[in-house]
Amino acid sequence: MQTLTTTPVDTDSSLDADKRWYTTALVVDDDVPLRELLSDYLARFGIQATGVGDGVEMRRALAEQSFDVVVLDLMLPGEDGLSLCRWLRSTSDVPILMLTARCEPTDRIIGLELGADDYMAKPFEPRELVARIQTVLRRVRDERSEQRVSVRFDNWRLDSVLRQLVSTDGLTVPLSNAEFRLLWVFLENPRQVLSREHLLDNARGRAIEAFDRSIDLLVSRLRQKLGDDPKSPRLIKTLRGEGYLFDAQEIA
Numbered sequence: 001m002q003t004l005t006t007t008p009v010d011t012d013s014s015l016d017a018d019k020r021w022y023t024t025a026l027v028v029d030d031d032v033p034l035r036e037l038l039s040d041y042l043a044r045f046g047i048q049a050t051g052v053g054d055g056v057e058m059r060r061a062l063a064e065q066s067f068d069v070v071v072l073d074l075m076l077p078g079e080d081g082l083s084l085c086r087w088l089r090s091t092s093d094v095p096i097l098m099l100t101a102r103c104e105p106t107d108r109i110i111g112l113e114l115g116a117d118d119y120m121a122k123p124f125e126p127r128e129l130v131a132r133i134q135t136v137l138r139r140v141r142d143e144r145s146e147q148r149v150s151v152r153f154d155n156w157r158l159d160s161v162l163r164q165l166v167s168t169d170g171l172t173v174p175l176s177n178a179e180f181r182l183l184w185v186f187l188e189n190p191r192q193v194l195s196r197e198h199l200l201d202n203a204r205g206r207a208i209e210a211f212d213r214s215i216d217l218l219v220s221r222l223r224q225k226l227g228d229d230p231k232s233p234r235l236i237k238t239l240r241g242e243g244y245l246f247d248a249q250e251i252a
Contacts, residue, residue, distance in 0.1 A: 089115030
């Protein structure tokens with residue numbers, strides 16, 4: 001069981017009981033004491049948490065209720081967290097924050113590539129989990145409120161509501177959250193050299209701040225979905241030692 005240290009909370013936790021529940025979270029973790037401690041702690045910050053122990057219970061909870069965020073453990077009995085993350089991202093755009101007791105960079109990168117919005121290693125400070133949930137929700141809210149519904153570039157149209165690409169011949173290509181955010185950064189900065197650090201800060205936030213290689217993997221996935229030849233890319237060009245350049249000719 002992970003040990004949580006309950007610390008004094010800020011004024012956000014002093015909400016009246018009838019006004020407290022403005023955020024809902026689904027916590028998927030097979031550690032029952034940890035789930036209970038997290039639920040109690042999150043409640044102090046206006047986050048109503050529902051705890052489940054595995055993928056079967058997760059799917060049942062999602063069928064019965066919508067949630068603002070899913071906190072998903074990597075190591076679960078039966079279907080693991082990575083598989084559940086892949087399934088969840090294919091069916092929903094709900095923000096996903098993954099937890100793991102393993103510190104392998106590969107696990108973290110794979111989880112983010114599958115569409116997780118953030119990643120935390122156990123053990124962790126519960127106040128940091130609250131802060132990360134709030135950051136993820138704020139980022140998603142800002143993205144949805146500020147982005148145009150549709151952006152056209154070259155032979156593609158990006159639907160920012162459904163988070164999918166539509167080609168001129170009608171082919172529909174779904175994007176993960178990470179792929180969508182990366183493409184959006186490119187669309188906002190066409191024909192500019194963008195460093196890996198810039199892409200890390202703007203496409204993924206702090207979730208993968210230590211893993212530059214994950215941006216290269218994500219660019220590779222995005223090129224594949226755009227039909228951009230990796231040996232001679234036309235849209236997303238690599239500038240060795242500098243970063244990437246998005247070379248779409250028409251953006252509207």
